Amino acid sequence: MTVLPAPTFDWLAIRARLSPDRIALRDAAQDYASVTYRQWFERVNQTAHFLHNRLGVRPGDRVAVLARNSIAYLDVWFALGQLGGILQNLNWRLSRRELATLVADAAPVAILADAAHGETATELAQAHRLQRVSLDDRDSTSIAFGERAACPTTRMPPPPITPEAPWVVCYTGGSTGTPKGAVLSHRAIFANAVNTVLSWGIRPDDVTLLDAPLFHTGGLNVLTAPLVAIGGTSIVASGFAPEQTFDAIERHGVTILFGVPTMFIELQRHPRWATADFSRLRFVISGGAPCPMPVFEAFWAKGVAFRTGYGLTEAGPNNFWLPAAEVHRKPGAVGYPLWSVEACIVRSDGTACTADEVGELCLRGPHLFSGYWNNPMATAAALDAEGWLHTGDLATCDGDGCFRIVGRLKDMFISGGENVYPAEVESVLHECPAVAEAAVLGVPDPTWGEVGVAFVVLTEERSDAELTAFCRARLAGYKVPKRFIRLPALPKTGAHKVDKVTLRARLSRPDAPH
Template sequence: MASASTPIDWLARRAQLSPNRTALRDARDGYAPVTYGAWFRRVNQTAHFLQQRLGVRPGDRVAVLARNCPAYLDIWFALGQLGGILQNLNWRLSPRELATLVDDAAPVALVTDTEHAGVAAELARSRSLRLVSLDGDTTPALAERDTYPPTPLPPPPIGPEAPWVVCYTGGSTGTPKGAVLSHRAILANAVNTVLSWGLRPDDVTLLDAPLFHTGGLNVLTAPLVAIGGTSIVAGGFAPDQTFDAIEQHGVTVLFGVPTMFIELQRHPRWATADFSRLRFVISGGAPCPQPVYEAFWDKGVAFKTGYGLTEAGPNTFWLPDDQLKTKPGAVGYPLWSVEARVMRADGSPCPPDDIGELCVRGPHLFSGYWNNAAATAAAFDADGWLHTGDLATCDADGCFRIVGRLKDMFISGGENVYPAEVESVLHECPAVAEAAVIGIPDPKWGEIGVAFVVLTQDIADADLAAFCRARLAAYKVPKRFVRLSALPKTGAHKVDKLALRAQLTEGTPETQKGR
């Protein structure tokens, strides 16, 4: 029998409490339903396969490079049963970026789908990793799990603080950091969300946010497992798929990034779509333009501005329906066990409506960064507050609003872009002497990157973009290149990005050359 300190086997509990409720539907397989009882048995087989075929032990990492599918979730929850750790790889990254992450976490196996098999095979071959096919017949293949028993394994010898996911984020220096999400943190996020957002067992969501982000794993997926709701698993975002899921398959709660909602509103089906069963929509990942959420309000849908970060759940706040229009754009009040505070640079709390850094505290926080004690120490203060690097205000009612970022990271289409990483790549180009990147507002993507470059030789914008694209994910590649004779510097000889931004605003003759 499990001890009091052993983490909960989520699906074992669900199989006892609601075995016949629908847990999953597969959008790529005719929305075929899977009950909690059936899912539990399938995950048990997956755990046996991982343990006996691949030798996965408590603390081992298993990397997954694949699009969303039910089998991806099987791997995640099977690792939870084993005490193993999921490393959810971002398939949008370049092979070089992926290699850096794999080398950092040192997984014992790499699981991939057919679409990404080529990149995964090279990563595995050069590192002597076991390569597992998620949806094919390459040996070993996940399909082999069908030969294993559907009975649960004994509980692993781990406690609630044991890592369950290492989810990589970027950093202000451009160096990726693996945020360690423990069993404790993922459970706390789920409990906070269920209690504060009012999730119900009859709720249904469309899981089209990628599982390589905490948003795909933890905004609604894990909380709905906790309460016994349903996730429709989709390989990615597609407007028609979203409208079908809402109108034909009973979606009641929906998470996405602003770019997705903009695409929905530009689609021909928007005007006639039936949103009568949609209880609420929550937007995260980037600032959402007010006309976007007002268009949902006009449809009678409670559209909310969310806020979160990998290191904190990610779910952090909630705004009640009756305050949507009195506090438009606010993220709301801290969730059930979340503490939040707006702080000055000296660590003292800001008075109401003053801008300061948002800091949060509670059991939903991550444990630290994988193999990065210095970054972990920098993230927390002596009192356990996580310093988010985001600027916020808190009004007299205790309602929070996000107003900007301390760091110069920007968000393009829901993806974090860290200028230092892009600048580092640009500096690799022989034609570039100096480079600086900033994010600017964009009506479609939320923000896009603009690169200011000082060149040693002439090179076309398309060639600069191609150089970056060979080394970076596409969303990180600057959309504009501005040529300067020299980058402006501060008194400390640092690049003056405020001056660069002012040049764009003022449209000086030199910046006009890059348009």
Template sequence: MELNANWLERLAAYHPQRPAVYWRGEWIGYGELYARARRAAGSLAGLGVGPGDRVAVLSPNHLGYLELYFAAPLLGFVPTFLNHRLSPAELQGLVEYARPKALFFGPGQEETARRLDPQARPLEALQSLPAAGFAPFRAGLEDPALILFTGGTTGLPKGAVLPYRQLLVNAAQTAMTWGLSPHDRYVVATPMFHAALNALCTPLLYLGGGVMVQEKFDPGEHLAWVQQQRATLLFLVPTMFQMLASHPHFAAADFSSVRWAISGGAPCPAPVRQAYAAKGVRFRQGYGLTECGVNCFALEPEEAERFPDSVGRPMPHLWARLVDAGGQEVEGAGTGELWLSGPTVMKGYYARPADTARCFAEQGGRTWLRTGDLAQRDAAGRYYIVGRSKEMFISGGENVYPIEVERALYDHPLVAECAVVGVPDAQWGEVGLACVVLKEGASLLEDELRAFLRGRLAAYKVPKRYVFLPELPKSAPGKILKGELAERYGGAHA
């Protein structure tokens, strides 16, 4: 079977003037976007870039990401996106790992990029470098289309190799199950070096919709764009949704154009969802991971409102199962590690055969991706993510899932953000450490919060130790760095 990896060419012919990308105050049509992709491909060909070569980007959100993304199937190179928030030493390790043929940088990254590669060029150069002709590349479904690095908190991130089949199937089934429309548009504010291109940007452009590229997340600007450009969808991580809701302009903001909002990266706290519900915005909880790029479940808005903690049911072309520690499938309402199988699963980790082998399992005639996430499934087939397998801890012989404790913490009206981790304890083996950020101006004693939780949780689930902080450490995509909290505040014994 052959699918068209160069589908932007068709859309540029179908509706060249239709707005595709909002960039620095102006809308770029589909025809111009495709012309920019072709010009970028010519520039890269002039540098000697060809099939299989990696082309790296070190930049905040930028139009250049899309130019490279759509130039790739024309020339056969593999866009490889670097997290610009990493340290120079970490970036050096990634460059040595990926060995890109060329490196392009965005605003504020020139000094770092030139240290990594003295020949590094600004993304704007994609439209001005001496161009060369190139033979048409016919991308196969298994050809590598993109390398995205996992957001690991220990060791060198691994590069997940996403083939064209993944991009195409994810776009098609996301558009179908999420009910997307050519009239939809949204603000791309989550990092484009992470999953933003896959999550909603590609599916919307695949349909002929519009995306607005925000270079750096700014809540006030985001709210203004939603109203001025009539955004119909919101896609952010919980921290960003909370920042929007806390902005002074949120109360008066007009969300009448928004059909629904979806939260990714982590479960969205109930108080944040309620703030948007009060504005008439329907909320969904998303779930995905880089290695299964990236939308794995779906739930209709009406059902999502009745089951706000559920991520939904597997996408049409994805299979899911829950597996216990012994490798046996979990039936009924038990908890197990989530395994996924289907055409949206990555090819593997770039140049990491041992890591690739560890994350895959062959069972029942299928290749399964071990996600490392713990989940539950109800009688209606809805899935609920209860945490990472490595985050679960055992206190006095009882399993404790941090997400359950965090949901109880968010019920307290003074809690703005929280994270629960297991830390060593001489008596119980492990106990919970609750790291809490209070709402501005609020004051709360540890004993008061502990008493509040005792009315909602079994005694062994109630954290034994509490740390009140001005903010929680987060990764570039906005995930709370629990490992850093455990290391910083856990100590030898809680």
């Protein structure tokens, strides 16, 4: 296995020396005001002094943040890296009960929140005896984050930690159950950044739109940390909005863009799609879920190098890259392992799959997480004795060594003895002009064992017979959904992925449509 050096260092101290006047951040909420690397370093230094002196944060302490994306959020993340503290980035889409479970699990010393989540943060702080900080200084009953303005702009002394020290406890999206806290070390975040810069060709002049939520590894690590490593620019936005995305691409110099399929589907349904100028985009990468082929084709028709990536909280999240010359030759493939990533596909008995055989994807390398917080049993189930992470995702690898994701091991169902991969069926449904969104689940059936149920959002009415005929023309009969359930919109997780847990729960309700 290739092993990267993994120093523990102050990322922004280095950037402030190497490229002090380059723009590190732009604030979409403040008319795209810019922050240079020198200015950001000073902000982070002040934040580190505030966290250390006002809140008493020491190496190993957890600090929870419950807020939408902001530059202040990023300040806290990098200040904790400077102190040896640990960010617990809370998902603001969760209920108070769910958040209370996560706070009890990580036991942070403080919770920082914006005004929109102040009430919830106050309740959590009172219940768990936490210090409460108002990020935007709108809550007079909390400590004001603005106090940091009086703190020194000089760098804090380096903390006594190793590269294995945790930097983030990032809770998984919970799409398959209760979220688990993946521990991301300084080593893992550094390795992912190096892998991405070296393998994706990230450049100092690259600009991205950071609208993926910072409570998700996608917001932190797909492009944000790699761009800091190389000295690029992130436009910080509180969340995804199609108008904002078009503006960032056409008016504010975005060159690379990351999102999940539902975001790109919304962009393509927007009136501005037809006339949008994407000439400055070097590439667009989709992750988080399988992407329907019509989404690829719509971007390709506009001359955009659109490709799909693959990642998960426990690994990077960046793992593969498909060279430009193969984007059209191998559509939908995630490509080849990055610089220090090892990948293999295994059968249920642990033996290696042959070329094009479907099996479980396993990953290994310095970009892997350290395990799950307070959960050794889950850690042991995910990481084997040789250091391989068993992802729970199904994939194939062709004769060229190029990988393709087929779907989730838990999503796959067996109908009449044949394997059915919902991602494939969903991609076909998205080819139908009347289908805006689609999600497929396997459900028990007395005849076939399991059959597919499709949840669809339609732009114009189609009968079940018409949808069935459309699928039958493109899929084997056993893959065609046996029921179609129409919804005004599909439920989404906080990371803007389709929430299949909610959809499955809907099927079990007595009033579920048939």
